[in-house]
Amino acid sequence: MELKVAFGATLRQARLRKGLTQEHFSLVSSRTNVSLLERGGTSPTLVKLEELCSVLGVHPVSLVAACYIRKENITDLKAFLAQVQKDLKAIDT
Template sequence: MDVKLAFGKALRQIRKARGMTQEAFEPGVVRTYISALERGIHSPTLERIVELAALLNVSSAALLTLTAFYEQDSQDSASFLNELCEDVCNWI
């Protein structure tokens, strides 16, 4: 899956799981921008990813991890997370 579409899917899933509407991000982030992100039309900056994650009350790492999961079209979340943990453990 295209990374912009994967990010949009992750953003939408977390937003809905939190019971938030697209309007809930206003006034800091307008609904049309959230809609464009969720449809894969725009790519957020790193600063915007951190801001969106904070508004969703999740870590930016969680938002990007879910994005990577969708981008890779992963079906097995346990294998995906194990591989991610192995990669991270090699760096810290």
């Protein structure tokens, strides 16, 4: 699955699970842009990702992690999170 498509599907799933409409994002993004993101037509900037996540009430890293779980069809969440933790320790030296 293409990364933009995985992100869009993850954003849409998170929005729907929170019971939000695309209009709930109107203070941070137009409905048209949210729709484009959800269809995988574009990717958000880091600033836009943070704004979208503020509306969703989730940490941006959580949304990105969920996106990669979808993209790579990860089934072992514990192993995935252990790898992320290992990577973070290696980066933060």
